[in-house]
Amino acid sequence: MARTITFIDAINEALHQEMERDDRVCILGEDLGMGGGVFKATAGLYQKFGEERVLDSPLAEGIIIGAAIGASLVGFRPVPEIQFADFIGDAVDPILQQAAKLRYRSAGGFTCPITIRVCWGGGTGGGLYHSQENTVWFAHEPGIRVLVPSTPYDAKGMLIAAIRDENPVLFFEHKKLYRTAKGEVPEDLYTVPLDKASVRRPGRDMTVLTYGYMTSLVMNAAEEMSKRGVEAEVVDLRSLAPLDRETIVESARKTSRCLIVHEDTKTLGIGAELVAILNEEAFDYLDAPVMRLTGPDIPPVPFSPPLEKFFMVDEQKILAGMEKLAAY
Amino acid sequence: MARTITFIDAINEALHQEMERDDRVCILGEDLGMGGGVFKATAGLYQKFGEERVLDSPLAEGIIIGAAIGASLVGFRPVPEIQFADFIGDAVDPILQQAAKLRYRSAGGFTCPITIRVCWGGGTGGGLYHSQENTVWFAHEPGIRVLVPSTPYDAKGMLIAAIRDENPVLFFEHKKLYRTAKGEVPEDLYTVPLDKASVRRPGRDMTVLTYGYMTSLVMNAAEEMSKRGVEAEVVDLRSLAPLDRETIVESARKTSRCLIVHEDTKTLGIGAELVAILNEEAFDYLDAPVMRLTGPDIPPVPFSPPLEKFFMVDEQKILAGMEKLAAY
């Protein structure tokens, strides 16, 4: 049975249900136990599953991931949390040099099925150090999935699938979606495939590639453009690594025009790789250069309200981008 | 007066001369003092400038960078060293969240003129954890330069310019170049501009964009192609952040064909951003999709000789790539 719930409730429910189903699943991180998490994503788990399975860790991202990796080697399926993407620095080696490469360096002798939940994204007044997107540091490295759900349905289904996946996974949850995104979510356990982009809206005139919080803004803009006579196909990437080349390329070949929208800074954002893929596989189909609408190349995100507004991609900027592409 | 010296001698000379000229310059890192560095890049400095200015640090990349940042705030111009790019993890936050953002977050109240030397690259049998390229983790973030010299001349001139630059700089030295790259280097102090790519070889039929160790391989391949009647223009990027869009775009517009060669893995390597730039600024000039010839998307670099050979881009692979592009 599906009800309408928020993104954060979907995350919370996925954790509750999967931990009930599989006692190898455990969570650890800062403030997620007794405190229920900064945003309450883990509310109620401590009370239900106890201190062993819901561990308030010391303030040390390195060992949060290190302990999770180790526990995964003896059969657990740990779901460590990094409280804000901005603070993942201490865990970059554990994530990329250890988790992502452990299977490779042991030729499959060890596998590391951990799912790292990370809260990211701007637009909530968090300012520098509480707004950052750094998905590409991870999407660049082979061996670890980078997921960015945009709806409550995907949040639940992808989180469950991630926990069951044998690969290490980075599961990025956009803080702006937690309470603003609402949608139908089945009450039961289900999974969503981890390497498929989702066509959120079909259209023939242009393709917009996006993910995370931007998806809903793009959807709104697409509806508005529809009124103006332009039908945009909206593709929600869902997975930044690996990318679903097939869906991306197919859509671009069909519409011949492509706009990429992300809130990450422009240079070397995931948009760069998307352009490169389209250049490789849809070159002869494109009627216009692929356009990128992104955050500016400045440290994300300056605090003062006018500065934050300047940084963030919003519906108006998206509409302008779509108009520009349509007019090319 | 110019003599022919190696890449590593050029680095060593730059440090000797700049430290002599400016007593605010100091170096710190693992094994660079008494040991003279793993590759001897810092040989003789400890003997000449003493333990204060040439500091063998504890084994802790975080404080190597942290201490350098702090010292820069009181007027020093520290040149910390990260022994291998593979071990930069502990310093990712100090580099990207502190050094690169300190000026921004204090609105210019503090500046952080440090030059971080990092040894990188494959092809020497170093295997996993002694071969990695991770320049893009850094090139993605605004506020820090990412330099990748390919010749002894540039190594010296760019290192001196970097030390004098007010921005934090990551100075990536390819370990394969240290003793194999030889070239003319003036004996005196000089600087090379930090945001200019270099056209190593003019050509009308195609542009090859590359950097670091790959540059000499590309140059050889270009000579061979010339015999086959194809004149390639070879652009050595030298700076990955910021990129010299002007030189890159101008060359591509001229030749209408473009091949990117790097040893980094393909996905989200700097090649992705280059394709995106060309797509944005040379779309109507291109007769073929921009092609990327890169390392495969696997952890860099597996050890066993056949596996390393499989990973590394070599002259033969480059020739094949150029032939393919010429034939498009």
Add this chain to the structure above:
Amino acid sequence: MATKVNRATAVGETSASRLSPELLLGLYRMMVKCRMCDEKARILFRQGKYAGNFYSNVGQEAGEVGAAYSLRDDDWVAPSHRDWTSNIIKRAPLKYCFAQLYGKADSPDRGKSTPAHMGYPELHVITPASTIAAQLMIGTGVAWGLRRQGKDSVVVSFCGDGATSIGWFHEALNFAGVHQLPMIYVVQNNLWAESVPLRLQTALKNLSDRAKGHGIAGVSVDGNDILDVYEAATAAIARARNGEGPTVLECKTYRWYGHSEIDPAKYRMKEEVEEWKRKDPIPRFEKYLAEHKLLDDEQKKQVRDEITREIDEAVEFAEKSPYPAPEEALEHVWA
């Protein structure tokens, strides 16, 4: 420094306990000022006057003031998220401190950083990042630089109990130990790191024992006793100036409110909070001063009135200060 007063009620009597009335009243005044500014900052946030968040220091003033009050202009402070008041103690004009909260163009960082993450370059207060313990590494680097310049300035850095778990804390202490740097690591142990209690943070009982892992000096004091803190800090600072190396100074104290203004802190027992509020460092010091005939009710009122006026002016300044222009976002990325 004229007459010296003998400290009778404070713990850990030492020879340094004879402090001048001016100094004692100065410490008092500064604690009250920090308290009142912080409470005002909280009110303004609740009134929706500024965005972002705020991390109150209320309850911990003895540690803040005791450690940093007597620093010289050329000494440095490396604050963390909870030490907005470091700027006040280092004598930054209040108007800029409040402009910081509002993210206005007159804040030292022109609205770039969040309200609580304030620095003041001219006064050598390092603009903090949120990254826990980063300030300790940078502060340690400053201390290294100062020592190499042959100066006798020192660096006081602040952090919490939670911060002592992260690796960079240890890298900083270790480096300072090797080079005997003029560093004072003030650990404000308020028993909680956000919602995580000390027993889940470490097996230690005294966080000054972190020092033992690096062969440097460590001392734990009653962090709600301004004189206890002041004396230990003064000794540590003197040793640091003298080239005798770094100190970890643990102040055992308590955070009265939530971790930040959006945290109701339901994970703590009401009794615990109440117990600690009874240990409020300000009335405690007032009692001491009164006993020594240095403070009466009238003077108390006068101190508060003066500070209230100062705060009102500062808030007015902050409110009138313009927001930065949107394009300010593009400035200061590159030098």
Add this chain to the structure above:
Amino acid sequence: MATKVNRATAVGETSASRLSPELLLGLYRMMVKCRMCDEKARILFRQGKYAGNFYSNVGQEAGEVGAAYSLRDDDWVAPSHRDWTSNIIKRAPLKYCFAQLYGKADSPDRGKSTPAHMGYPELHVITPASTIAAQLMIGTGVAWGLRRQGKDSVVVSFCGDGATSIGWFHEALNFAGVHQLPMIYVVQNNLWAESVPLRLQTALKNLSDRAKGHGIAGVSVDGNDILDVYEAATAAIARARNGEGPTVLECKTYRWYGHSEIDPAKYRMKEEVEEWKRKDPIPRFEKYLAEHKLLDDEQKKQVRDEITREIDEAVEFAEKSPYPAPEEALEHVWA
């Protein structure tokens, strides 16, 4: 275990000092085996038989063997770059150890990892990365998992003196302290981290004092005295099995050769090296065994002959083993 022998020449006599002849000879044999395999690995590298590099453990065998010899199959070892011999001590067949050096298809990781970075999944030896101290974090996580499973297995992790400076070392110890995990952190203090001497690494004299910064047990032993190491390790392992928490075990020892095979180690004084070579743990233990009538020259020769044969076979196997196919590079990236 039949007759027990009283340990007379070793330092730090304890009640655990009555060990069976089988055990004593087993320790001896294993030290000799590690020494001979390691020296062979060095020769093969110098002969250009394999690429990459090698980090010799010669001189440090007492720490390696003493700490890991008596581990059960279900106990784990988390080695570092210098602990290729951990696999041998955990009873990995020599032929695979040498195939590892050669990067051959028969190595446990099919040529993926470098010669010295060997693991053995079936025997619970964790394939190491080069990143210093990463193995301690992962090992600590294993220990956490084992404890949660109610098992009484333990984890022995190895690292050097330099590794105790990096933050992750401390994060691991701190976590193990909070949860009283069955971890033994063996710090092979060989006085040098590559070319960096201990005085530039830390202000500490005893690296077991790192434990004090985390409220856990720490003990320093003569790392060239196999019995001293064995007893301290056995006690630490017993406590760990018993749920009594982690231990830092510092073995004071010395690295005979360069940091790696390409390091001439000119930064060290010849006298220092010679002095330490005189403290060679193997002749020292031979003397002890001879005094206790457990070993004569003939037996010594026999031990070496047997091991030589084993090594020769292993090297032959490694040389005959094929290189992995180039496309092997694409395997095991994703599950």
